[in-house]
Amino acid sequence: MPVWLNRQRALLDFALSSLGRRLGKTLGLAVVYTLIVAVLASVMLFSHAIRREAAQVLAGTPELLVQRLVAGRHDMIPAERLDAIRAVRGVKSAEGRLWGYLFDPAAAANYTLMVPADRVVEAGSAVVGSGVADVRGVAVGDLMSFRAHDGNLVQFRIKDVIDNDSALVSADLFLVSETDFRRLFGVPADRFTDIVVAVRNPREVRTVAEKIDAALPDTRIILRDEILRTYESVFDWREGILLVLLVGAILAFAIFAWDKASGLSAEEKREIGILKAVGWETSDVIRLKAMEGTVVSLGAFLAGYLLAYLHVFHWGAALFAPVLKGWAVMYPEFQLTPFVDELQVATLFFFTVFPYTLATVVPIWRAATVDPDQVMR
Template identity: 75%
Template sequence: MSAWLHKQRNLLDFTLSSLSRRRGKTLGMMAVYTAIVFVLASVMLFSHAIRREAAVVLAKSPEVLVQRMVAGRHDLIPARHLDAVKGIRGVQSAEGRLWGYLFDPAAAANYTLMVPANPRIEPGKVVIGDGVARVRSADPGDLMSFRAHDGALVQFKVDRAISRDSALVSADLFLVAEEDFRRLFGIAPGLFTDLAISVRNPREVTKIAEKIDAALPDTRIILRDEILRTYESVFDWREGMLLVLLAGSILAFAIFSWEKASGLSAEERREIGILKAVGWETSDVIRLKMLEGLVVSLSAFLVGYLLAYFHVFHLGAGLFEPVLKGWAMLYPKYKLTPFVDELQVATLFFFTVFPYTIATVVPIWRAAIVDPDTVMR
């Protein structure tokens, strides 16, 4: 066993010395290799992390949402629909929600107005998200004014700003009292934007949705799982769009790596001939060259993946953030929770390390089976 380990150590030492003799070619290949792994790993890490954040956020959302539809469009839902939903067996709780969008000409951005159920906000005051506070340079005690539906001026006093820790879901929030919300948009009492339903038994969500649909035929039922699948589709589309844009670079790298791995220089052929002449077996030569390819590809993979991890979770993925996160005036400023998917790492490893390593076998085998004297001449 010790003899085998000694042989492998010597083989690795010879491999490293062989790579150092071709330092320029080796470093150039590793630089291109590392850049490709960095780009692919950054996209995969960011998209997977933001999917996970969305899943965590949606886990606390209502199981069922009920919206009234009029002429195929979302309309306000009356309180009698809320009473009908509460009477359905299996519904744990149901409440009417008030939310909408308000355009702020001063910031050229849309705010998400909501009336929180808890804690209640005093009329005339507002709690703002971190993004709103940033674009308006608003501090607690400042005044913000907006035009209501009838043109009258409605003034709000900033009570506080929501912590940046929850910026992923609260960056554009504008939380007001119910009276102020109805005053802004002219919504009469007894009307809501939609209904949020909580179900006693999570396994009966689909059945409860069917009961609501039968009792209220003029409504649209939205399940939490459907919202999560929609987010998954959006992130998949954006990730795929970015990878398609990078497909040219990936293809160029594939051609470059294949040419470098499969094309042996005269110096490398002469080296193989000398090794065969001094007693090396063909299997030893193939093992040596495969080890060279493995050292290059594995080093590039590790460096590229570590750089991608630092880029995504410590620098905020600045290179790809606008594409993967979306386009908006109020970008949420937050740090993603570091998360690594083992299957994702294995997939990336398989498609970046193995092809280059395997591509070295055929040309080396062809050179190794030729007579050493012919190769050296």
């Protein structure tokens, strides 16, 4: 074993010295290689992290949502439907929700107005998300005014600003009291936007949904799992668009890498001929050149992945975050939790390191099997 290790160490030393003699070519290839790996890894890291963040946030959403449909459109649901839903076997609780969207001409942005169930907001007051506070330049104690459905002006005094820790879902929130919500939109006291339902047994969610659907035919039942799948599809779609846009750069790199790996220069051919002439076996030459390719590709992969990690988790993925977050006036500012998926790393490693390493073997094998005298000529 020590003999074998010493042999591999000697081959590695020789490979590094050989790369050093072609420093310009090696650095040029390594820089391009690193940038391509960094871009691909950034897309994968960011999309996976934001998908995981969304899944954790949505894990706390209601198990069932019940919405009323009129002519195929979402409509306000009567409060009397609460009793009908609570009477369904398996339902733990059912509560009406009030929420909607309000366009703010001053910021050219849509806010999500909502009556919170987990906190009390006094009439005339409001709790806003960090995105709303930034885009309107308001702070605690400031006033914001909107026109109600009847044209009258409704004023809100900012009571609190939600911190950035939950900005992924709270950036555009505008929390108000039930009285102010109904006054602003003209919603009657016996109407709700939708109804949230909690189920006693999580394994019976679909069964309970089918019972509610049978009891209330004019409603639409939305499951938490369906919301999660929708978000997954959205993130997959946006990630796919970004990767398609990068196809040109990836193909250009593939051509560049193949040309650099497969096109042996006269100096490299002469070096192979000398090695064969002094007694090197063909397998040793192939192992040496494969080791050179491995050093370049592995070094570029590690550097590119480290650069991608810093870009996503420390620099906010500034290059393409708007594409994956979505286009909006208020971009949510939040810090992603660093997370690395082993399968993702292995996939990226396989598709970036192995092709280049293998591309170096074929031309080396051809040159190493030719008579040394002919090669040196």
